[in-house]
Amino acid sequence: MDKTINITLKVWRQRGPKEAGKFETYKLNNISTDSSFLEMLDILNEQLVNEDKEPVVFDNDCREGICGMCSLYINGHPHGPDSEITTCQLHMRRFKDGDTITIEPWRSAGFPVIRDLMVDRTAYDKIIQAGGFVSVNAGGAQDANAIPIPKRDADLAMDAASCIGCGACVAACKNGSAMLFVSAKVSQLALLPQGKVEAARRAKSMLAKMDELGFGNCTNTGACEAECPKGVSITNIARLNREFIWAKLKD
Numbered sequence: 001m002d003k004t005i006n007i008t009l010k011v012w013r014q015r016g017p018k019e020a021g022k023f024e025t026y027k028l029n030n031i032s033t034d035s036s037f038l039e040m041l042d043i044l045n046e047q048l049v050n051e052d053k054e055p056v057v058f059d060n061d062c063r064e065g066i067c068g069m070c071s072l073y074i075n076g077h078p079h080g081p082d083s084e085i086t087t088c089q090l091h092m093r094r095f096k097d098g099d100t101i102t103i104e105p106w107r108s109a110g111f112p113v114i115r116d117l118m119v120d121r122t123a124y125d126k127i128i129q130a131g132g133f134v135s136v137n138a139g140g141a142q143d144a145n146a147i148p149i150p151k152r153d154a155d156l157a158m159d160a161a162s163c164i165g166c167g168a169c170v171a172a173c174k175n176g177s178a179m180l181f182v183s184a185k186v187s188q189l190a191l192l193p194q195g196k197v198e199a200a201r202r203a204k205s206m207l208a209k210m211d212e213l214g215f216g217n218c219t220n221t222g223a224c225e226a227e228c229p230k231g232v233s234i235t236n237i238a239r240l241n242r243e244f245i246w247a248k249l250k251d
Helices: 037-050 122-131 151-161 168-172 179-190 199-212 223-227 235-250
Strands: 004-013 022-032 100-104 113-115
Touching (some): 122 199, 151 179, 179 199, 199 235
16 A cells, blocks of 8 residues: 655745745645655645645756756755665655655855756856867777776776766765866776876866866865765775876976
């Protein structure tokens, strides 16, 4: 038999980036524990529309844990209380009947609020753009083993590439640092021979853009790794620092 719960939501409402926001409280009854967190918010918005009130604005897309759009801060955790999942993968069975759930947007100078729970994460796109291109041989197709890569390096590069750019690391960091994100994007190329040509320029440019966009400094508390929905390791930050120092020495 389908189990249902009654919950109270404290939701951050803010009409725009330059306007003051506040928490508003809503009651929801008979929410199925099999429903996802975003489905619960859909139910809330349907209730608000039926009451001639403005629905809550929140970001979502794939609802499969791939796109990173569902950037919600839930009860003090990016993406909620479960580890290594995105908000869209969080289900209401994680909560109990009578619970109060606090929902906020990411809190960072680099991610200004657009409205309610939706933030502007285009800063990440600008950091990626600062990383530039990767030089490749555009001639004839190479054989699969033409560029041998040790399995350990390939595995580490794939682990770094699993970053979906959701911003949970920034939201978890007390300084609002984007170092885990930047280090993952640098590492996925720095570990491979194809990424060596522009390696020095890439590390310097992406870190400079991160600082320019208002993200804070890393103090190695490890909160970013703990809250990352894809389990990206902070060892990538150490690799980014080495890449940056090497680039400066080459200069």
